[in-house]
Amino acid sequence: MTVLQTTTTDQPAREDIDLGAVLHALSDPTRLEIVAALDSRAEACPTGSFEVPVSKSTCTHHFRVLREAGVVRQRREGTARLNTLRRDDLEARFPGLLDAVLDAKAG
Amino acid sequence: MTVLQTTTTDQPAREDIDLGAVLHALSDPTRLEIVAALDSRAEACPTGSFEVPVSKSTCTHHFRVLREAGVVRQRREGTARLNTLRRDDLEARFPGLLDAVLDAKAG
Numbered sequence: 727m728t729v730l731q732t733t734t735t736d737q738p739a740r741e742d743i744d745l746g747a748v749l750h751a752l753s754d755p756t757r758l759e760i761v762a763a764l765d766s767r768a769e770a771c772p773t774g775s776f777e778v779p780v781s782k783s784t785c786t787h788h789f790r791v792l793r794e795a796g797v798v799r800q801r802r803e804g805t806a807r808l809n810t811l812r813r814d815d816l817e818a819r820f821p822g823l824l825d826a827v828l829d830a831k832a833g
Numbered sequence: 834m835t836v837l838q839t840t841t842t843d844q845p846a847r848e849d850i851d852l853g854a855v856l857h858a859l860s861d862p863t864r865l866e867i868v869a870a871l872d873s874r875a876e877a878c879p880t881g882s883f884e885v886p887v888s889k890s891t892c893t894h895h896f897r898v899l900r901e902a903g904v905v906r907q908r909r910e911g912t913a914r915l916n917t918l919r920r921d922d923l924e925a926r927f928p929g930l931l932d933a934v935l936d937a938k939a940g
Contacts, residue, residue: 745865745937745940746860746861746865747860749857749859749860750856750860752856753854753856753857753860758852819937820933820936820937820940821936822929822936823934823936825929825933826927826929826930826932826933826934827856827930827933829927829928829929829930830927830928830930
């Protein structure tokens with residue numbers, strides 16, 4: 727039996743999520759597009775599964791910013807990086823903020 | 834009678850306020866401190882009246898970012914620049930966003 731190795735990459739604990747870092751992460755239109763897409767999906771999504779008008783390396787950069795800010799949880803599964811939105815952590819830390827931003831985006 | 838000349842400096846109209854620009858403006862701790870202070874004051878405030886741990890030129894820069902994003906309205910009165918928070922415009926454009934951010938800061 728083959729077991730895929732799963733590791734979680736560095737990201738802040740819930741209590742260390744910083745407001746400025748979250749707002750900065752969400753201030754970029756491409757990153758906000760990614761966050762809205764993640765919010766609409768039930769499953770963890772590979773980094774390459776988002777239709778964003780940027781290069782692969784720029785996309786990787788955006789995911790790193792989102793991860794380091796605590797907006798997105800990223801785990802490696804084999805060669806893939808799977809992403810989920812840290813909705814519960816964000817809601818616990820800054821109640822209402824994520825929804826206010828996503829509502830503002832949806833306008 | 835001396836009449837002070839009052840002019841309003843360039844800032845976006847309500848409908849042109851951009852979400853990314855607002856989030857970027859609020860993502861800096863000093864700017865967020867200024868916004869929270871403005872929110873607590875009833876009157877328009879001179880730029881120099883905020884106790885922030887930055888140089889005068891950095892403070893001027895922060896106010897420019899806030900003004901250009903549409904977060905703050907700035908008008909000149911004689912040699913002073915008077916600032917007010919554009920709460921009504923922000924609330925109309927992105928309902929709940931400013932309060933969610935200020936609550937998160939106060940958190």
